[in-house]
Amino acid sequence: MKYMALIYTDPALTPEMGAKMNSDYLDFTRRLREAGAMLAGDALHPVSTATSVRVRAGKADTTDGPFAETREHLAGFYMMDCPDLDAAIAWAAQIPGARHGTVELRPVVVFG
Amino acid sequence: MIATALERVMRQDRGRLLAALIARTGDFQRAEDALHEAAASALVHWSRTGLPDRPEAWLLRAALRKAIDAWRREDRAARNSADLLHLAEEEASAPDPDQIPDERLRLIFTCCHPALDQKTRVALTLRTLCGLTTAQIAAVYLDAEPTMGQRLSRAKAKIAAAGIPFAVPGAEAWSERLNSVLTVIYLVFTSGYTAGPAAGRDLCDEAIFLARMVLALRPGEAEAEACLALLLLTHARRNARTGADGATVPPAKQDRALWDATAIGEAGVLLAGHHPEAPFRLKALIARAAMTAPPDWPATAALYARLLAFEDTPVTRLNHAVALGEAEGPAAALSALLPLAPALAEFQPWHAAMAEFLSRAGAAEAARAAYDQAIHLTENPADRAFLAARRAALAGESPR
Numbered sequence: 111m112k113y114m115a116l117i118y119t120d121p122a123l124t125p126e127m128g129a130k131m132n133s134d135y136l137d138f139t140r141r142l143r144e145a146g147a148m149l150a151g152d153a154l155h156p157v158s159t160a161t162s163v164r165v166r167a168g169k170a171d172t173t174d175g176p177f178a179e180t181r182e183h184l185a186g187f188y189m190m191d192c193p194d195l196d197a198a199i200a201w202a203a204q205i206p207g208a209r210h211g212t213v214e215l216r217p218v219v220v221f222g
Numbered sequence: 223m224i225a226t227a228l229e230r231v232m233r234q235d236r237g238r239l240l241a242a243l244i245a246r247t248g249d250f251q252r253a254e255d256a257l258h259e260a261a262a263s264a265l266v267h268w269s270r271t272g273l274p275d276r277p278e279a280w281l282l283r284a285a286l287r288k289a290i291d292a293w294r295r296e297d298r299a300a301r302n303s304a305d306l307l308h309l310a311e312e313e314a315s316a317p318d319p320d321q322i323p324d325e326r327l328r329l330i331f332t333c334c335h336p337a338l339d340q341k342t343r344v345a346l347t348l349r350t351l352c353g354l355t356t357a358q359i360a361a362v363y364l365d366a367e368p369t370m371g372q373r374l375s376r377a378k379a380k381i382a383a384a385g386i387p388f389a390v391p392g393a394e395a396w397s398e399r400l401n402s403v404l405t406v407i408y409l410v411f412t413s414g415y416t417a418g419p420a421a422g423r424d425l426c427d428e429a430i431f432l433a434r435m436v437l438a439l440r441p442g443e444a445e446a447e448a449c450l451a452l453l454l455l456t457h458a459r460r461n462a463r464t465g466a467d468g469a470t471v472p473p474a475k476q477d478r479a480l481w482d483a484t485a486i487g488e489a490g491v492l493l494a495g496h497h498p499e500a501p502f503r504l505k506a507l508i509a510r511a512a513m514t515a516p517p518d519w520p521a522t523a524a525l526y527a528r529l530l531a532f533e534d535t536p537v538t539r540l541n542h543a544v545a546l547g548e549a550e551g552p553a554a555a556l557s558a559l560l561p562l563a564p565a566l567a568e569f570q571p572w573h574a575a576m577a578e579f580l581s582r583a584g585a586a587e588a589a590r591a592a593y594d595q596a597i598h599l600t601e602n603p604a605d606r607a608f609l610a611a612r613r614a615a616l617a618g619e620s621p622r
Contacts, residue, residue, distance in 0.1 A: 195385045
């Protein structure tokens, strides 16, 4: 099954993306890839760079930044291929961001 | 007569049949629907042809056929051809329930998966393994039936969509997952203990049934033995826990002649031997220490302190404080209770404990206020009667 792991972190609480954090992510990504479970994964620029787009009455409306004032923001993601939720949870628990933020696991809908 | 026989088979074998069906269809809802349909057609057929030799085998075969029919109706043959073939083979081979591996351990681990919330775990376990109806489960929680129905169908949909495996966990997750299962069993028990028999089902008996089932499928599992011992020790006191006046009687003051000696004996056997320290073992030992005459409070306090290493929750801290107070006096209890005020401000037992130890410390006025608060927070009439009597005794000691 395909699972999307969405990594939410509080920018105020996130340890600076120093050498340690970087190497933790590199290490996790390498292990995920070697296990054949890595489909995709990336980090995102901060929410201050986000643009929200809505189409209403046929017209695209663009606003600066996010909608909600939440503490934790989407900071990155992995798309993983796992046999079941237990395997996905085991990987998610190893994502460095899970130590100070929250990783939301969502099964991916398969069409057709 | 046939209806009664069917009801008996369903009561006795429902969990096992359902577990076997889920293992083969991989789908909770489909398995439940198929078994439901099979039971309906059993009523028709058996009324005509009489009770079959092996009613449970008949039901399993019929349910498998219903599941295959449902699959064909959905016209998903292409995608599920492998499943269909597997099911068809099963059906053709006329399964004998004695030959079918008992899949109920997989079922209970799936129902108690940590990806489901706790209330859902309890509800799903009562539904699938104990065979309670949605209405009966709703009654336990004082929920509306449609609300509980939605909770159950959301859970079944999540199990399928999120890929929660129908599996017994491996060694790396075993103790944590077993604890989740045993906690659900314990919650089933406490719901029954608080509510009494509701909607015709005694949840205390259901919990003991579940604990015995886990133990039968995993003989010698120390924490499962300890969980069963804890339930038996608590259940052994059921006839002594309320006095003639309807008020709760604490274990130390209960009439021991009313305790169930057989259950206590069985618990003793289950707790014999040396096992690594674990939460249910500690809780069972605590229950046993409360039943010695007189209760061994220093041992109880020490056991709670060890339990805190596993479960550092405000409620465990409260219980520890009470045992400490009984062992060492009110000052020790109050200094352990006070820091818990913010966490337990709405929790009746905290106010009751404060009242008790304030009263022992001679602070009658403060004790009275704490009893008022505890009585205000109590929904259980027996507890309210107990607290009111304690408060009255207080007033008698120090009239205003």
